[in-house]
Amino acid sequence: MQLNHKQKPDANGYIFKSLCMASPNLSFLAHLLQECIHSNSFQGAQALHTLILKSGLLLRTFLSNRLLQAYLKAGLPSFAQKLFDEMCTRDLFTWNIMITGAIKAGNTGLARKFFEDSPCKTDVSWNSIIKGYAQEGGGPESLRLYARMIQEGHRPTQFSISSALQVCARSSSLHNGKLLHCQMHRFGLQGDVFACTSLVDMYCRCQRLDYAGHVFYEMQDKNIVSWNVIMTGLSHNCLVEDCLIMFKELLGTEIEPDHITFAVVLSSIAALANLSCGMQVHGFVTKTLVVKNVFVGTALLDVYAKCGGMEDARRIFDAMEERNIVTWSSMIIGFAQNGYGREAISLFKEMTALGIHPDSFTFVGLLMACSHSGLVEHGRYYFDCMKIYGIMPDDTHYTLLVDLLGRAGCLQEAREIINSMQNPDAAVWGSLLGACRVHKNLVLGEIAAMKIFDIEPCNASAHVLLYHLYAECGEFEEAAKVRKKMKGIGVKKDPGYSWLEVDNVVHSFVADDNSHPRMNEIILVLEEMVRNIEKEGYVSDVLSFREDGRKSYHSEKLAVAFGLICASFEKPIRVMKNLRVCDDCHITMKFITRISGREIILRDVSRFHHFRNGECSCGDYW
Structure with missing residues (x-):
């Protein structure tokens, strides 16, 4: 019989040594069984099982219960089942152990059999079976069991109602979620942090952020999980700026943010492509214990990649002590979006050489890299490679x-x-x-x-x-x-708009929109720049005019002109746009960098363009 892979190497030695040194008694055997449970020691549990049989103590139900737990913890449900069938007497703990053990083994059907056969159902058994179905995807059955529990006169606990709310969250069942909200008040659970956190999560997933916020701010006791849930909900519902505001509120409390907090916040910053904010949070992270966390590190490199800072992203990647497949894939996609197709392929080869198995997300990055760099043969090859790794396109x-x-x-x-x-x-x-x-x-x-x-x-x-x-x-x-x-x-x-950040303030631009307070100055700078680049051979193919007779300029040109006025000369002008950059604006950016000596980083809807010295990183292939 093989040992469970999680078993502590010194557990068996301790147990066997203890057995040799002392005569068996109830409390000592119970102690050793507890050690087996903690250490996942199958051999130790088997030895104790034999000793208990020889000592005639197997009739002691509490010892048999601990043996059941030891076998189940060691990943041996068949041994537990055999012992269960042989037990002369069983108590409530026995049935609950078998129910929870079957659920942890992923056998909801067997857990249901134990549950129905149990002579008396307790809060633990109801909580376990409702949670089991909720976790295994049996949402409707989980809710039916929850309703049956109340009909049979049992009060829901924070655990059972949280499992039911989890089902509503996954299925976006707002109606059932509201009913559960009412029951929380009916059964006095409106003050429980565990149940309220599940309620906030349900409302977030049902896209009712107003209800989620109301519940969250009414909570008297919040923990870091509560904060993480509301911030995740805001981020996933595209309210990333509100997520950052919530993070600032958290920093004003005595609750310490954890790795999930930083991962969510950094994900929101990446969505906004707010480099300065990302750098601030990066500085904050370096002062905490989560600085080496793989999820935080991955989120950090994603921020820099989505802001066009691939050198910083690569520096973070290389410094990470632990990387998972998401880390590698995020770096590959970062290279792809910034036009570094061959670097993405090189990183993929490095990853597979280390024995790391790519996933579907990895191949998204590879194919994107080939598409953005015109690597047709490579793209065909890697598309066919997916089948080698068992991934269906x-x-x-x-x-x-x-x-x-x-x-x-x-x-x-x-x-x-x-x-x-x-x-x-x-x-x-x-x-x-x-x-x-x-x-x-x-x-x-x-x-x-x-x-x-x-x-x-x-x-x-x-x-x-x-x-x-x-x-x-x-x-x-x-x-x-x-x-x-x-x-x-x-x-x-969709109207085209562009934005950039200068001195921690985001400035947005739309073609022909005069709302910016410095628009007259921007137009004058842009007109002068156009005259200068026309001397270098630029010919505009955009001939539209505004109502006041002035030439119409796309939003990215207005944003770049503002950057020329306000942005530090030592730093690139970073502009984001919600649509694909047009041919004329692309040509204009190349000319501007040639005569001004400035670097322009423009992110449009599909990729980054790094303009330097009259050239673009995309090689005019986008």
Whole structure:
């Protein structure tokens, strides 16, 4: 018989030595059994089992109960079952041990049998079986058992109601969640921190942040789990700025943030691409005990990667004492988004050489890296490699492969890839449509657009892409029809806006928006810059004008002009945009960096562009 892999190496020695040194008595045997439970010692439990049998003490139910626990803790449910069947007398603890043991072994059916056969059901047995079904995905049955418990006259505890709330959270069942909220008041659990934290989590997952906030602020006793739950809820519901505000509130209390707190906060900062805020939290983290935590380290490198600071991200990665697959994948995706395709591939090879098995997320990063760097052969190879690692490509992987082939002009091959899919979604057809616009393939572009409209009739992005495809191919009447159709069905193009941070203040810009207090100065600087770059050969292909007669400028140009005025010369001008940067703005940025000597880092909806000395890291391939 093999020992359990978790068993302490010195546990058996201690137990056997103790058995040799003393005659067996009840308290001493109970002590040794407890040692077996703590150390997961199968051999020790078996030796004690034999001694108890020889001593005639197996009739002592509490000793048999501890033996059951020892076998179950050592991962040997069959031994526990055999002992259970042989027991002459069983008490409530016996049944509860078998119920919880079966649940921990993942056998909810067996746990249910023990539960139903139990002559008397206690809070522990109800809590265990309700939790078991909740954890194993049997949400409806968990709620039925919870209702049955109340019908049979048992009061819910904080544990049973928390399990029921967990089911509601996973299924986004707001109605049932509200009923449980009422029952918390009915049964006097509204002051329990465990139950209230589960309630906050349920409301967050049901996207009712107003209710979640109300419950959270009414809690008299909050712990770090409560704070983590509300911050996670805000972050996952795209209220990342509110998450950071909540973090500042936490720092004003006596509760110490833990590694989960920092991971959530850093994830929110990464979503905002707020480098200065990330650096502040990084400095805070270095003064705490969680500085070496793998989740915190991964979140930190993700912040720097999403702010375009790959040198800092790599420095954090190299300094980490522990890395998991998420760490490696995040670094690979960071390289991919910043246009360092070959570095991403090199890191993947380093990872697999260490025996680390890639997952689906890793291949998302690899395919993205190949797509953004035009590495077509590498992309085909790694797509096929997924099967070697037992990973079936999903819609995201297919979309990235189509994007890779489409960007490279392999439109027919991309079409064949889509045809091989069982149910291609709008995203994969959108990748093909975007490639058709780049390569001005009107016939295939129309097919892709029609496929998208069959799936999502009001897809704004597809309408805009088709409009531009017609216009750029000279089909102005068809372009006008698309514009008219968009107006008729109420589809509007997402307005482009850009933002950057200067001196801890975020400044946002929209084309033709005069709300910024320094807009006149910005326009003057931008007009002078355009005149200067025109002398270097720049020719604008944007001829639109504002109502006041001035030339219209896209939001990223306004943001860069403001950065030229206000941002420190020693630091890059970091601009974020919600849409894809256009050809004209991309060319403009290259000229600006050539004549100004400044570095511009522009993150659009799909990737980073690092402009230096008149060149872009994307190599004009985006």
